[in-house]
Amino acid sequence: MAGQQDPSSQGLSEVLAGPRLPRSFFARDVLTVAPALLGATVRHAGVTIRLTEVEAYSGESDPGSHAFRGPTPRTEVMFGPAGHLYVYFTYGMHWCANIVCGDEGAASAVLLRAGEVVQGEDVAASRREGVRRRDWARGPARLATTLGLDGAQTGLDACTADSPVTFHAPVPGADPAVVQSGPRVGVSGAGGDGHVHPWRFWLADEPTVSVYRPAKPRARRTHP
Numbered sequence: 001m002a003g004q005q006d007p008s009s010q011g012l013s014e015v016l017a018g019p020r021l022p023r024s025f026f027a028r029d030v031l032t033v034a035p036a037l038l039g040a041t042v043r044h045a046g047v048t049i050r051l052t053e054v055e056a057y058s059g060e061s062d063p064g065s066h067a068f069r070g071p072t073p074r075t076e077v078m079f080g081p082a083g084h085l086y087v088y089f090t091y092g093m094h095w096c097a098n099i100v101c102g103d104e105g106a107a108s109a110v111l112l113r114a115g116e117v118v119q120g121e122d123v124a125a126s127r128r129e130g131v132r133r134r135d136w137a138r139g140p141a142r143l144a145t146t147l148g149l150d151g152a153q154t155g156l157d158a159c160t161a162d163s164p165v166t167f168h169a170p171v172p173g174a175d176p177a178v179v180q181s182g183p184r185v186g187v188s189g190a191g192g193d194g195h196v197h198p199w200r201f202w203l204a205d206e207p208t209v210s211v212y213r214p215a216k217p218r219a220r221r222t223h224p
Helices: 012-016 030-036 121-127 140-147
Strands: 041-044 047-058 085-090 094-101 108-119 166-168 179-182 200-203
Touching: 030 047, 030 094, 030 108, 041 108, 041 140, 047 121, 047 140, 094 140, 108 121, 108 140, 108 200, 121 140
Parallel strands: none
Antiparallel strands: 041 047, 041 166, 047 108, 047 200, 085 094, 094 108, 179 200
């Protein structure tokens, strides 16, 4: 019929994502923002990922947070306005991406742990050559690699009109998914206590959710 568009001819961005998330979405308590990001999409450099797993970190009140001991040159962005990226280097080889939340000065952020590639499969495959599609973004370092995120994007404001990184709400009308929570992956000490900080959130029955691994205890040094 004239005036109507075949859904199959619509842009994938219209089909796979809802409206763009504004700064006010992120400027809330991190424990509210983190589970609300599940099912949302994040886009950068030709790839769109639907988030299936995230972790919340609550700054100076959270012993598992990089910002627990206050601001440093590395964590300064976490103390700034909500909606900015905090991308850090870990284990001398991987980048991991977070989105800053809460009030300015609070230093809370959500780690983007895992997701499903829903747009830009060819680009994702070239960045994750030889890796099964399920595993393209199954884990925070894999997710950052698939999205093409590294230290160059830390501090980037994801809420400006011209930002190369954008977050979008889940598809309107999508069936609600079951959200589960538990201890954060690889966090040692008090911050890894799942009874006190069950701050990893994931969508049930999603194959892209990463495998839970507790932190490995550090070997005690012996002296001759």
